[in-house]
Amino acid sequence: MRAMKQIVAQLVSDAIATLPELADAAADLSIESTVERTRDASHGDFASNIAMRLAKPVRKSPRDIAASLINALGDNEIIDKVEIAGPGFINFYLSPVAFHAELETILEAGEDYGRQPQRDHPKILLEFVSANPTGPLHVGHGRGASYGATVGNLLEAAGYPVSREYYVNDAGRQMDILGASVWLRWLEASGVDVDFPKGGYRGDYIRDIASEIDTGGIEVVTAEAVTDGLPENTDDNKDEYVDALVARCKELHGEDGFNKIRQQSLESIRDEIRADLEEFGVHFDEWFSEQSLTQSNRVDDALAVLDERGMLYKKDGATWFPSIQYGDDKDRVVVRDNGVKTYFASDIAYHFDKRERGYDHLIDILGADHHGYVTRVRGGLEAMGYEADDLEVQFVQFVTLYRSGERVQMGTRSGQFDTLRQLREEVGNDAARFYYVSRSNDQHLDFDLDVAKSQSNDNPVYYIQYAHARITSVFEKLADLSLAWDADNAKATMDNLSSQQEKALMTALSRYPEILELAANNRAPQHLVHYLRDLAADFHSWYNANKFIEDPDNVRDARLALCAATKVVIANGLGILGVSAPDKM
């Protein structure tokens, strides 16, 4: 199934092939890139600027080139009329037959309409969210989740094999701090009151975890035993204090005792995150554990590869990676002087491992605050023999919540709106998913709770869903009247779809595959969002002006075909966005 634009581009391409002097000049040119939808119906359906692009190399005027090109267009039933316009645009007016054929394609393809055939290369690994398992997801993660899930759907629709992965940072100091935090809350619940570390995790969920985990075999100790000889718990000293608590917990309960608490804590949070995302319609194929990377020695393996290639050196007792060679500001430490590997070391190993697992193209969706890491991680991949471009990074900028025109202060302490779960409960999954991807990912997002929540025409998600529900309702009404839609008759009578509004709606429908491709190629779901809004507007506009159940059979069948096709495209598009397409509202 080819998009309409490709069909037009092919005709242009064929015409050029018959004109040697143009064919040479156009050899490096993607013909399809010269063809675009017109903004104004008075310019026809498609326009090509190819004559202008070729004017310089061919040394002829654009209008002359356009004239010979038009002359060379073969006979076909797709195009009604071709005109030269303005400085040398070629405007194509498509025949109704072309649009009617597209309607049939939509109805035949159904939920596959707009999707590309499955290919087996390149295999894409899409990593997103990957929030540390130290607490519940907040509204910022929600944007990464919605964006990542939608990009995944878009890539799949474009035919790519894509695997969605969540990297669980379940190793390292933050996990120790989590373990110590839970440990202290558990002691507290057992009547042992210890000054809670300023550097610890203070949220209420820590108490919940403390009350749920299995602490069998771990003895309650006294407050003195915990704090004896520890540094002061002050803002200046919070890192030392919390690290000392971790060490103390290991002394008192042994590594096994501490691990038991830490492991259950992180698993509890990870499971909570997973459930939250599942409810949000965001699914992962793999929950990749950082611990597993360390346990299987893959960090050491990756460092060994770098070492063999001469891409590591020692200085000041630490081991460094010369990332300056790959455009970074400075070289980076991979093994600290105390022998502990840095986060960067696992990150290199993790991305190396992704490639080694057979994924050709890696996409990371990261918060905007991580943009400093890209150069060095790419450098790491390159140093290990892969291409820097194998890693693509998409950044998601920050989210600011607004309520009643006021900025909502975020942060756990404010007790205000903070978690993704609260947001979902307030505005609903559909509105949240839609709103999150309605703006380009590299732009800051003002999330207006009042708009997202309003079940009115302020809210584009309901506007689109309403179009879908309206169509369902038409077919129900039809049944109520003991009428039926004769789809075969519709094919034979599509000439009845001839009004301006019908033309506009058919044009909008036929754009869908092109929009999907655009959105997938650019990892830009907002194109789909805006498209669906436009499509719904074209539908509502037409629907409002035409009551057609009472029409003669031939007209009714054709118009119902238009309804059915619109329903298909809206459902498909909303499906990509992870938004439901309700039959009733």
Next chain:
RNA sequence: GCGCCCGUAGCUCAGUCGGAUAGAGCACCAGAUUCCUAAUCUGGGGGUCACAAGUUCGAAUCUUGUCGGGCGCGCCA
């Protein structure tokens, strides 16, 4: 200071390998429903595309500079 993202209507935003008169929603104003969902539709006003140069047939789009905003610059993760 250096690097990355950005600056388009009163507000929120589209405009993606440079293209024709810069678009949409909200808000505002005026209208439409004995009729398949009015969560709808029709019409209207509203712009120095931050600013200044440059590139060319043509710039919101590319280049440079200035101003303004966000983020990042650890042997943290």
